[in-house]
Amino acid sequence: MTSCNPLAIPMQDDAPQSFGFAPCEGGVCAAAGMRAAGISAGFRRNPQRKDLALVVADEASACAATFTQNRFCAAPVQVSRGRAASGHARAVVLNSGNANAATGEPGLRCAEKACALVARELGCDERDVLVASTGVIGVQLPLEPYMTGVPAVVGALAATPEAAHDAACAVMTTDTHPKEAALVGPAPQAGGGAVTVHVGGFAKGSGMIQPNMATMLCVLSTDAPLTPEAARSALLSAVRQSFNKVTVDSDTSTNDTCILFATGAAGGDAIDEASPAFPAVAAAIKGVCTNLARQIAADGEGSTRLVTVDVLGAATQADADKVAFAIANSPLVKTAIFGHDANWGRVAAAAGKCGVPFSQEAVDIDLMGVPVLRAGLPVPMDEGDMLRRFEQPEIGVAVSLGAGDAHARVWTCDLTHGYVKINGEYRT
Amino acid sequence: MTSCNPLAIPMQDDAPQSFGFAPCEGGVCAAAGMRAAGISAGFRRNPQRKDLALVVADEASACAATFTQNRFCAAPVQVSRGRAASGHARAVVLNSGNANAATGEPGLRCAEKACALVARELGCDERDVLVASTGVIGVQLPLEPYMTGVPAVVGALAATPEAAHDAACAVMTTDTHPKEAALVGPAPQAGGGAVTVHVGGFAKGSGMIQPNMATMLCVLSTDAPLTPEAARSALLSAVRQSFNKVTVDSDTSTNDTCILFATGAAGGDAIDEASPAFPAVAAAIKGVCTNLARQIAADGEGSTRLVTVDVLGAATQADADKVAFAIANSPLVKTAIFGHDANWGRVAAAAGKCGVPFSQEAVDIDLMGVPVLRAGLPVPMDEGDMLRRFEQPEIGVAVSLGAGDAHARVWTCDLTHGYVKINGEYRT
Numbered sequence: 001m002t003s004c005n006p007l008a009i010p011m012q013d014d015a016p017q018s019f020g021f022a023p024c025e026g027g028v029c030a031a032a033g034m035r036a037a038g039i040s041a042g043f044r045r046n047p048q049r050k051d052l053a054l055v056v057a058d059e060a061s062a063c064a065a066t067f068t069q070n071r072f073c074a075a076p077v078q079v080s081r082g083r084a085a086s087g088h089a090r091a092v093v094l095n096s097g098n099a100n101a102a103t104g105e106p107g108l109r110c111a112e113k114a115c116a117l118v119a120r121e122l123g124c125d126e127r128d129v130l131v132a133s134t135g136v137i138g139v140q141l142p143l144e145p146y147m148t149g150v151p152a153v154v155g156a157l158a159a160t161p162e163a164a165h166d167a168a169c170a171v172m173t174t175d176t177h178p179k180e181a182a183l184v185g186p187a188p189q190a191g192g193g194a195v196t197v198h199v200g201g202f203a204k205g206s207g208m209i210q211p212n213m214a215t216m217l218c219v220l221s222t223d224a225p226l227t228p229e230a231a232r233s234a235l236l237s238a239v240r241q242s243f244n245k246v247t248v249d250s251d252t253s254t255n256d257t258c259i260l261f262a263t264g265a266a267g268g269d270a271i272d273e274a275s276p277a278f279p280a281v282a283a284a285i286k287g288v289c290t291n292l293a294r295q296i297a298a299d300g301e302g303s304t305r306l307v308t309v310d311v312l313g314a315a316t317q318a319d320a321d322k323v324a325f326a327i328a329n330s331p332l333v334k335t336a337i338f339g340h341d342a343n344w345g346r347v348a349a350a351a352g353k354c355g356v357p358f359s360q361e362a363v364d365i366d367l368m369g370v371p372v373l374r375a376g377l378p379v380p381m382d383e384g385d386m387l388r389r390f391e392q393p394e395i396g397v398a399v400s401l402g403a404g405d406a407h408a409r410v411w412t413c414d415l416t417h418g419y420v421k422i423n424g425e426y427r428t
Numbered sequence: 429m430t431s432c433n434p435l436a437i438p439m440q441d442d443a444p445q446s447f448g449f450a451p452c453e454g455g456v457c458a459a460a461g462m463r464a465a466g467i468s469a470g471f472r473r474n475p476q477r478k479d480l481a482l483v484v485a486d487e488a489s490a491c492a493a494t495f496t497q498n499r500f501c502a503a504p505v506q507v508s509r510g511r512a513a514s515g516h517a518r519a520v521v522l523n524s525g526n527a528n529a530a531t532g533e534p535g536l537r538c539a540e541k542a543c544a545l546v547a548r549e550l551g552c553d554e555r556d557v558l559v560a561s562t563g564v565i566g567v568q569l570p571l572e573p574y575m576t577g578v579p580a581v582v583g584a585l586a587a588t589p590e591a592a593h594d595a596a597c598a599v600m601t602t603d604t605h606p607k608e609a610a611l612v613g614p615a616p617q618a619g620g621g622a623v624t625v626h627v628g629g630f631a632k633g634s635g636m637i638q639p640n641m642a643t644m645l646c647v648l649s650t651d652a653p654l655t656p657e658a659a660r661s662a663l664l665s666a667v668r669q670s671f672n673k674v675t676v677d678s679d680t681s682t683n684d685t686c687i688l689f690a691t692g693a694a695g696g697d698a699i700d701e702a703s704p705a706f707p708a709v710a711a712a713i714k715g716v717c718t719n720l721a722r723q724i725a726a727d728g729e730g731s732t733r734l735v736t737v738d739v740l741g742a743a744t745q746a747d748a749d750k751v752a753f754a755i756a757n758s759p760l761v762k763t764a765i766f767g768h769d770a771n772w773g774r775v776a777a778a779a780g781k782c783g784v785p786f787s788q789e790a791v792d793i794d795l796m797g798v799p800v801l802r803a804g805l806p807v808p809m810d811e812g813d814m815l816r817r818f819e820q821p822e823i824g825v826a827v828s829l830g831a832g833d834a835h836a837r838v839w840t841c842d843l844t845h846g847y848v849k850i851n852g853e854y855r856t
Contacts, residue, residue: 069781069783070777070780070781071779071780071781071784071785071786071787071788072776072777072779072780072788072791072804073780073788101773102773102776102788102801102804102805102806103805104804104805136773137773137774137776137777138772138773138776138801138806139806254773254776254777254780331759331843331847331851332851335847335848335851335852336851336852338848338852339851339852339853341852344566345527345529345530345564345565345566345682346565348500348530348565348566348682349498349500349565349682351499351500352498352499352500352501352682353497353498353499355497356499357499358499359499360499360500360501360530361532363500373530373566376500376530376532377530377531377532378530378566378567415759415848416848416852417845417848417849419759419763419848420763420766420843420844420845420847420848421845423759423760423763423764423767424763424764424766424767424769424844425767
C-alpha cells in the first residue's frame with residue numbers, strides 16, 4: 001500500500017540538538033536557494049504515479065556526492081560520478097521506473113542527453129547537471145519521457161515544501177512512504193553571532209538495500225556556505241554513519257547515489273573544515289542522513305518493525321560493524337522479530353558466525369532493554385513482558401562482546417511474508 | 429509436513445562413478461562393522477518423534493570429525509572436538525530437541541555424562557564416545573532422557589538399513605525429510621584386484637544453515653581400512669566441497685558436527701593417502717557428502733526448489749566462493765526463484781556487491797541453461813520458455829566473470845512464505 005504521507009520516525013541522533021538544531025519543514029527545499037519539482041512523465045505505465053523529479057540550485061553550488069560500490073553500476077552513476085568530481089553542480093534530474101543499468105552505450109547516451117535537456121531549459125552548462133535513476137535493471141531507458149517531461153518539470157519548479165514533497169514522491173519504487181527530513185539551526189560566525197542555516201533532503205529505498213557508500217537515491221541540500229571540500233568531508237562522514245549502516249536485505253543496488261548541494265544562500269562566513277560552524281553543520285547533515293536512513297529501514301520491503309542493532313565492546317571498529325551486520329542480516333533474527341519471539345539464541349549464533357574473535361563467556365545480550373544473556377548464560381525472561389515490548393514500533397537489540405571498546409549501530413527491519421510477497425511477485 | 433521418506437535427490441558429482449562406485453542402500457549401516465538405532469527418549473514433548481540416535485562401530489575405528497567455527501559453540505562440540513583429535517572413536521550419541529548450547533558448565537557435564545552412560549553400556553572407554561545435539565539454544569539439557577534412553581537405544585542397535593534410517597530420523601528438527609546416502613565400489617589393492625568397500629551416512633539440517641567446516645549434524649561411515657590421517661584428509665576435502673558449499677539462510681549453527689568412522693571391516697590393504705585405493709574412497713566420501721549436502725539444500729526451510737549456483741571465470745578461488753555465496757544468499761535472488769521470475773538483474777547486482785573485482789562488460793549469465801546476459805548486455809528471453817523451465821525441481825544459475833579460471837559451486841534453495849512462517853512461529 002503506497003502512501004504520500006511520510007512515516008513519523010523520530011530523530012535518534014541528538015548531536016544536532018546539542019548544536020541548537022531542530023527539525024523543520026521543507027525537505028530538500030528547506031535550504032534557501034533550492035527549488036524542486038516532481039511530475040508524471042511517462043517512465044511508468046501508471047500515469048497516477050509521479051516518476052520524474054528535478055532538484056535545482058538557483059546558482060551553481062558546491063556539491064559532493066557518493067555512489068554505489070557495486071561492480072555492476074548503472075549508466076547515470078557513471079555519468080554523475082565524473083561530473084560530481086568537479087565539486088560544483090547546479091541540478092540533478094531523477095527518474096523512477098527504470099534503473100538504466102546494464103544498458104551499455106545506449107544507456108550512457110540517454111543519461112547524458114537527459115542532462116543536456118535539463119541544461120538547455122535552465123540555461124546552464126550540461127556538465128553542471130547530474131542524473132540518477134531507479135527501477136528495473138536491464139531495460140533500455142526511453143528518451144521520450146525526458147523530451148516532454150523536462151520542460152514540464154522545469155515549469156513546475158518551486159521553493160515550497162509541496163514541491164520538495166513532489167520530488168520525494170517521484171523517486172519512490174517499492175517504498176510505501178516518501179522519506180524527507182530537514183533541520184534548522186545556527187552556524188556560528190568567526191566574528192561572533194550566528195547565521196541561521198538549513199539542511200534538508202529526501203531519499204528513496206526499500207529493497208536491494210545494503211548501501212555501500214550511499215543509499216539508493218538521496219538528494220540533500222544546505223544553504224550553509226560550505227566549500228566543496230567541506231561539503232565532501234561532511235557528506236562522507238555522514239553517509240558512513242547513516243546510509244552505510246542500513247540493511248534491509250543485504251543486497252547492494254546498482255544505482256546508489258547520494259548528492260549534497262550547498263547553496264551558500266544563508267550568507268555568513270564561508271565554511272571550511274576549520275570553521276567554527278563546521279561541526280554544527282556537519283552534525284546537522286549527519287542528523288538528516290541518519291533520520292532518512294532510519295526511514296528507509298522502517299519502510300524496508302514488508303517491514304513491520306524498525307530494528308536498531310548495537311554492538312558494543314568489540315576489539316575493533318571493523319569487528320563491531322561485522323557483528324552488527326551479521327545480526328541485522330540474519331534471516332533467523334529477522335523472522336524471530338516478525339514472530340515476536342525474544343530469540344536471543346539466534347542473535348548469539350549470528351554474532352558468532354562471522355569470524356570475529358570473542359569469548360562466548362564474556363557476551364551479554366539485551367533485547368528491547370531487557371537483559372537476556374549475561375556472561376554467556378541465559379537470564380530468565382518474563383515472556384508476557386517481552387510480548388508486550390514487541391508491540392513497540394522500534395525494537396532494540398544490543399550485544400556486548402567484552403573484547404574491547406569499539407561499537408557500531410546498524411538499522412534494519414524484520415523479515416516478513418510481505419517481503420517474500422513483494423519480491424516473489426515484483427516483476428523487474 | 430514431516431515425512432519419513434527421503435527426498436530423491438540425484439547424485440550430481442560423477443567422480444565416484446568414474447571409480448566404479450554406485451549408489452546402494454543402508455545409509456550409515458552400509459559399511460560393514462557399523463550398527464545404529466534411533467528411538468524416542470523424551471527430549472521432545474511429542475513421544476511420536478524419535479529424538480535419540482546412536483551410531484556404533486563394532487570395534488574402535490579410525491575417526492575424523494569437523495565442527496562449527498561459530499564462536500558460540502555448544503557443549504557437545506566442545507566435548508567431541510577434544511575426543512575426535514585422537515583419530516579413533518567407537519560411537520556417537522546424538523539427540524534432537526535441545527542443542528545444549530549456551531548452557532555453561534552444567535551443559536558440559538551433561539554432555540560428558542551422556543558419553544559415560546553409552547560407554548558403560550558398550551563396555552568401552554568413555555573417551556571413545558562422541559556426542560552431538562541439535563534443537564533449542566539456551567535451555568539446560570536434561571540428563572533423565574539419557575538415563576532411560578541410552579540402555580534402550582543400545583538394545584535397539586542393528587546393522588540394518590531400517591536401523592540406519594531410524595537414526596537419521598531421530599536427528600530431524602525442522603527437516604521435513606530424513607537425509608541418507610551410500611555408495612558401494614571397488615578399492616584397488618596394491619597386489620592387484622580390489623576389495624569392495626562402502627561409504628554411507630546421514631545428515632540433518634534445514635535452517636541456520638551455512639555450515640562452516642561441517643553441516644549441523646552428519647555421521648558418515650566406511651568399511652574401507654582408512655588410516656586416521658587418510659580419514660581426516662578425505663573428510664576435510666569432502667566437507668570443503670560439499671557441506672561448506674551449502675547455504676539455506678547464511679546462518680551458521682552453534683552445533684555443526686560431521687563425523688566419519690572408518691571400520692576397516694571390508695578388509696584388504698590399509699589405505700593411507702599414497703594408497704592406490706585412496707582416490708576412489710575419497711571420491712566416494714565426497715560423493716556421499718555432496719549428495720547429503722544437496723538433500724539439505726533441497727529440504728531448506730520452506731524450500732520449493734533446489735538451486736545450484738556456479739561461478740566461473742573468477743580471478744581466485746576465494747573470489748569465486750564469495751560471488752557464489754553472495755548470489756546464493758541474496759534474498760532478492762531467492763524470492764525471484766520462488767516467484768518464477770527469470771530475474772538476472774538481481775543475480776548481477778548480487779555478484780557485483782561483494783567487492784570481488786571484475787568488469788561488468790565481461791560478464792555472462794545463464795539461467796536454467798538459457799543465456800540471459802552476454803558481455804554485460806541482456807539477451808532477449810522467451811518468457812514462456814523460462815516459465816516452463818521453472819517447473820523443474822532443480823534450478824541452475826551460472827555466472828561467468830571473465831576475470832580468470834577459478835570456479836565455485838554452491839547449493840541453496842528459494843526463499844518462500846514457508847521460511848518466514850517456520851521461523852516466525854518456531855519457538856526456540
